Amino acid sequence: MDSKTKSLIIMYHEIHRLRNTEGFSIQRIADYLSLNFRTVKKYLDLSETEFDIYMEKERVRPCLLEPYRDYVKDYLSKYEDTPLYQTPITWTKMSKWLSYSCIINWG
Numbered sequence: 001m002d003s004k005t006k007s008l009i010i011m012y013h014e015i016h017r018l019r020n021t022e023g024f025s026i027q028r029i030a031d032y033l034s035l036n037f038r039t040v041k042k043y044l045d046l047s048e049t050e051f052d053i054y055m056e057k058e059r060v061r062p063c064l065l066e067p068y069r070d071y072v073k074d075y076l077s078k079y080e081d082t083p084l085y086q087t088p089i090t091w092t093k094m095s096k097w098l099s100y101s102c103i104i105n106w107g
Contacts, residue, residue: 005058015043026044
């Protein structure tokens, strides 16, 4: 289980704990956890079974650039010693429709 999945599970249970045990309002939970109130409401509306289904869908969602994996890896390998934010402008263009975590998972 990756760290993103763990943190989502913890967040789900923390939101429910704050609501059910502490009696926090949706807005107070959102402020306390630095989340948008819509996110808090979404997680409160999900039962544990629905949350498990939601997590399963999140886990199997494919990376948009999977067909271009080799090209992106070759391109980024040219700039191995350069931080990602300092690579040429094409990186900026790619990052608009590519999640950073997608590339990191390519390892």
